[in-house]
Amino acid sequence: MRRLLPAAAMAALLCSVGCGDSGANPEPADVGSGADAAPAVASGMRALLDARCIGCHQPGGTGRGDYTVDAEVLQRRSAIGSAVAARTMPPWMPDPSCGSFDGDLSLTAAELALVADWAAGGEPSEPVTPETAALPDPGPPDLSLSAAEAYQPIPEELTDRTACHPIGPAFATETLIRGVAFKLSRPELAHHLVLFAVPADQVVATPAAGAGAYSCDSMSMVAVAAAIQMAQPYLLPAGVAVPVPAGYRLLLQVHYNIAALPAGEPIPTITSALDLWTAEAAAAQPLNILPVNADELRVAAGDAEGSAASVTPIEQPMTVYGLVPHMHIFGTAFYATLRRADGREECLVSIPSWRFLEQRVFFRPASEPLMLQPGDSISLRCEYDNSYANQPLVRGVRLEPRDLTFGWRSVDEMCELNLLTVAP
Numbered sequence: 001m002r003r004l005l006p007a008a009a010m011a012a013l014l015c016s017v018g019c020g021d022s023g024a025n026p027e028p029a030d031v032g033s034g035a036d037a038a039p040a041v042a043s044g045m046r047a048l049l050d051a052r053c054i055g056c057h058q059p060g061g062t063g064r065g066d067y068t069v070d071a072e073v074l075q076r077r078s079a080i081g082s083a084v085a086a087r088t089m090p091p092w093m094p095d096p097s098c099g100s101f102d103g104d105l106s107l108t109a110a111e112l113a114l115v116a117d118w119a120a121g122g123e124p125s126e127p128v129t130p131e132t133a134a135l136p137d138p139g140p141p142d143l144s145l146s147a148a149e150a151y152q153p154i155p156e157e158l159t160d161r162t163a164c165h166p167i168g169p170a171f172a173t174e175t176l177i178r179g180v181a182f183k184l185s186r187p188e189l190a191h192h193l194v195l196f197a198v199p200a201d202q203v204v205a206t207p208a209a210g211a212g213a214y215s216c217d218s219m220s221m222v223a224v225a226a227a228i229q230m231a232q233p234y235l236l237p238a239g240v241a242v243p244v245p246a247g248y249r250l251l252l253q254v255h256y257n258i259a260a261l262p263a264g265e266p267i268p269t270i271t272s273a274l275d276l277w278t279a280e281a282a283a284a285q286p287l288n289i290l291p292v293n294a295d296e297l298r299v300a301a302g303d304a305e306g307s308a309a310s311v312t313p314i315e316q317p318m319t320v321y322g323l324v325p326h327m328h329i330f331g332t333a334f335y336a337t338l339r340r341a342d343g344r345e346e347c348l349v350s351i352p353s354w355r356f357l358e359q360r361v362f363f364r365p366a367s368e369p370l371m372l373q374p375g376d377s378i379s380l381r382c383e384y385d386n387s388y389a390n391q392p393l394v395r396g397v398r399l400e401p402r403d404l405t406f407g408w409r410s411v412d413e414m415c416e417l418n419l420l421t422v423a424p
Contacts, residue, residue: 041070042123044114049073052090052105081119084112091358098350099323101362138179138233141275143168145250150269151212153258160191160257160409163213165272167250170200176241179277180225181233184254186270188357191255191410195274197222197244198251212269216253223289224250233275237321237366240422241279242287250274257410263396285422290318292336293406294380294415299330301401304387306330308415311339313377320370322363322420323349328413329356329392330404333383336417341375348378349417361420371424382415 041049049067056063066072073080083089090105107115145168153161182193202219224242225234236242244250252272261267292312299306325334336348348370349362364370384404391399392411404413 041073042118045073045118046070048111048114052107052111077119081115084115084119087353088355091355093351093353093355093358094362095350095352098347099362100365100368101323102365103363138235138277141179141181142278143276144273145276146273147212147252147271149212150271151254152210152269153256153267154210160255160411162216162253162255163210164196164216165212165252165254166203166214167195167252167272167274170247170249171197171244173246174281175244176279176281177224177244177276178241178279179233179235181275182252183273183275184270185272186268189256189258189261189268189270191257193255194253195224196251196253197224197242197248200247200249203249203251214251216251219251221251222248233277234361235277235363236287236420237363237369240285240287240321255408263393288318288421288423290320290419290421292378292380292417292419294382295406297382297404297406297413297415299384299386299404299413301403302387304385304390306384306386306404307381308384308413309379309381310415311377311379313375314372315374317374317424318372318419318421319424320364320372320419320421321366322361324359324361324416324418324420325349325351326359326414326416326418327354327356327382327384328410330384330386330390330413331356331382332385333381334415335381337379338370338372339377339379341373354383363420372419372421378417380415380417384413 053063053067057065057067059066059068065076080089084107090107092105094101094104094106096104096106147165147167149165151163151165153163180195182195184190184193196219198219198221204215206213206215222242222244224244252274254272256270258267292310294308294310296310297308299308323336325336327334331354334349334351334354336350338346338348340346386401386404388398388401391401393399399411406412406414408414
């Protein structure tokens with residue numbers, strides 16, 4: 001039996017990737033010279049870059065390169081064309097035939113043709129009008145906060161490690177948080193991030209875990225937000241917010257995967273910061289999280305076609321604004337289906353080609369919230385490749401296959417869908 005859980009339970013339920021594009025999808029190294037290109041990016045391609053790319057590829061963004069600068073775009077011309085042709089850029093996993101989500105970055109056939117023509121040396125001048133809605137512009141943040149100390153991971157713990165970092169001072173009055181932009185200096189080394197609010201007097205340093213690390217345990221935590229992919233701010237729908245009580249301060253919990261560092265690269269210090277957007281008290285509804293898991297998961301060592309499945313009944317009425325599918329590095333496909341009490345079925349999200357470093361919150365359009373009622377149920381199916389060829393490299397050494405089970409480490413697996421909900 002499962003029940004609707006308050007946002008304060010997110011830590012135990014939402015083990016989700018927070019890796020940005022800086023490590024997720026690097027452009028190929030053989031970037032084009034731009035020798036045959038015009039000195040400026042043609043208007044058609046510039047319009048597409050502005051609509052789909054510069055959210056990540058700009059100063060302070062998580063993508064490599066500054067695509068606001070024509071000269072840099074032209075230098076990376078062939079790399080951009082290759083990444084788009086391979087469908088690794090822009091990063092967007094859901095099948096567009098299943099569900100509708102805000103900020104859809106996928107490219108239409110006309111947009112793909114435009115990029116291919118441009119990458120081959122053409123100069124398309126007619127812009128292609130994006131057919132999907134961009135993420136809303138949150139405007140300037142209401143607060144910008146930083147951790148007072150940088151974090152220095154210790155060499156003895158180079159695999160999965162969870163550390164917490166205090167961000168900013170305690171809040172003098174209750175504050176409603178409706179949006180967060182996570183700013184980690186090395187986002188590709190984070191398996192996930194969760195932002196909590198905790199009583200200021202409960203924040204305790206734990207020097208043995210490395211400089212800048214604080215305890216994540218034994219506190220009265222209020223979950224504020226989770227980073228799934230840090231390229232864009234995490235923004236709740238209008239009228240939804242998380243209340244942070246007076247006297248609480250923010251604590252950023254980071255599940256680090258330092259093993260993702262290339263072999264021989266020094267262990268870096270890591271800095272953390274946040275931008276926050278707030279809401280008016282009269283407009284806010286509290287956010288809840290409903291976890292849906294296939295936790296009876298087992299994939300044999302060497303199995304290239306493993307799977308897990310589950311059916312979870314809905315026990316309370318709720319309105320769903322966002323979906324958070326989650327697997328780890330062995331995942332290959334993710335499918336979630338809603339079955340209504342009367343037998344009708346609705347595809348919630350379909351990801352036929354899973355990419356570990358491109359996970360994010362998928363918000364439904366504000367005009368199309370998902371209404372769930374008792375008697376409905378949600379089915380999950382996750383697929384995995386646990387073959388030798390798909391084992392991860394840890395500091396340059398490929399691991400041997402072993403049986404996979406449900407667990408929080410990057411080298412364990414999950415089949416999980418978290419629903420961001422409010423009471424009706």
